[in-house]
Amino acid sequence: MAGVAPSGSPKQGEWMKGKLVGSGSFGTVHLAMSKSTGGLFVVKSAHSRAEFAALENEVEILKNLEPSPYTVQYLGSERDGDDLNVLMEYMAGGSLADIAEKFGGSLQEDVVRLYTKEILKGLKYLHGNGIVHCDLKCKNVLLGSSGDIKLADFGCARRVEDLKNKCLMKKKNNKSLEHVSGTPLWMAPEVLRNEKLDFAADIWSLGCTVIEMTTGRPPWGASNYDSNPMAVLLKIACGDEIPQFPTHFSKEGLDFLRRCLERDSRKRWTCEELLRHPFISRDSSETTPPSSSKDTASSPVCVLGISSFEGAYDLDEPESPEGNDFSVRNPFTCCKDGRKGSEMQRHGEECGLCSSQNWITIRS
Template sequence: MNWVRGHSLGSGSFATVYLAKHPEDSVTFPQLTAVKSSNLHDSYSLQNEKQILDRLGSSPHVIKCFGQDKTVENDEEYYNIFLEYASGGTLSDQLEKHGGKLPDNLVRRYTRSVVEGLKYIHKKGFVHCDLKLPNILVFENGNIKISDFGLAKETGVEQGEKWQPRGTPMIMSPEAVNDSVYESSADIWALGCAVVEMITGEPAAWNESDMLMLTIRIGVGEELPKIPEELSQEGKDFLEKCFIKDPLRRWTADMLFKHPFISDVETVSVVNELVDELPLSSPSPKTYFNMLIVFLLLVRHCLLFQMNGVNKK
């Protein structure tokens, strides 16, 4: 396969991600992709990611995989998979760019997109198992996609050793800590942790460096991650639905998608975009006409939103 490895974009526990350049006349790959590479002997997680992405298929909120390749570099054999390149980096990068905290409108919009992605993943019969800000990518148009499926698994199927931890300890759910159970409800707990981190800039779970104490605090008793005081009442309620200790009572992605914290994000976003287009100077007859058009568009969108709400009931 004809491609050129570029500079490193980041690295994780199982692989390193680089920019990859492909020929302009390629019918299979865009000119720029990300390439995720691992030594062939240690590429189980990367091959698992490729298989799961192939089975998941296409979704606007899940990273797209274009293909795989094996290369020999410096006398070592590598396994490579080619993924969509996200020019905006990760949500961790966005957090840093915004000074450590994201504004409320972005938190809601990003959360809605992640929930949509989880709805799709869970409906397809998979669990991500490591949902966190570094594994959520931001694209040039502001859209975000869930990535890094190296630890993902099929729903209801045990993989690996029974008591072998999967994912990042700080975001593990109580049932994962206590019983090594990793099902769709574990992704919802991790979602709550991600929302808290977007709002506060700090990890959601307890500030505990001792791993034994961390697992005890997550798995034993009634203690829950602290919900930010600065969050709206809707946001607090949303997190309470994510941080239910009993996985059978914890809300699903389908249920959360209808929660008021994120359910009206699309309408608010459209309104803000239209308002941003309004002129700041003294209105002319032409401007009055433009404002009327904007007003009519707003009315139309609100009516459509109401009709969609009625149809869903």
């Protein structure tokens, strides 16, 4: 087994794999323990070509980033026969989706405000390094035991420079851009139309994630989606609506959402502007975060609290029973040229964009 790991991280033979704690379109996630220190971390493993592609992309993104208090730490990667193992920081609190479920199904506005501020700092860091996350949602935001928030799952992430180069090449060859990545209900309209993918796409997804935290439900609600999901995606991509805002949100919160969920991507606020919005910049003494320290390691050194870790790394919806690769051609690239909805729906059914049971992450 050959491995590549930063100095001080567990190396081959120095750690042992524990129980399965999550799975998704990227592969599987197991709890792991360092034999030399007893410290805990997680191991994401890929077993198929599609899973390899997502994990390799995540490794490529994270290993070229300086360690940040706002993104999960990459500890190294190893090849084990036909499998790829990626060692990642363990976040004891699990995902924000898990937290919302454990605290009544949704989060109070003061907590949403705190978490949103930390997510924005993470997005600002990524955007400052030329990276679009592309799959921001509650399942991909993790919580440490001391209240620290970190962005996770970079299998869909893209570098803006790479996107520009690919777009130029594909346009030159008269081909579709084909850079759709993310989870459909959280994706920006222009991304679903396959027209554009840049930092503004993450801002739209942020708005959707705030709604998800506040309501405990996916953006765009849940009624009739299982029966006709393509109609919903067509509405997102080509309609003029935006997701329904929480009815109990403050005026500041509602205005914040309007700045995020602007259908014209050119009018969406940037991370820097949103960090100055009153919803975020309110005096910190009014709402004190669980911990202001970003220097404390979030990975526990004992097995206490593992029971609360169950499901924490189900970062994506389950794969289809057939195990199909969900990298697809976008069905909405021509939605403005007069094609009828029924034709769009048939195309979507053929490409397998949606699961009848769960929304999945598209990897391309």
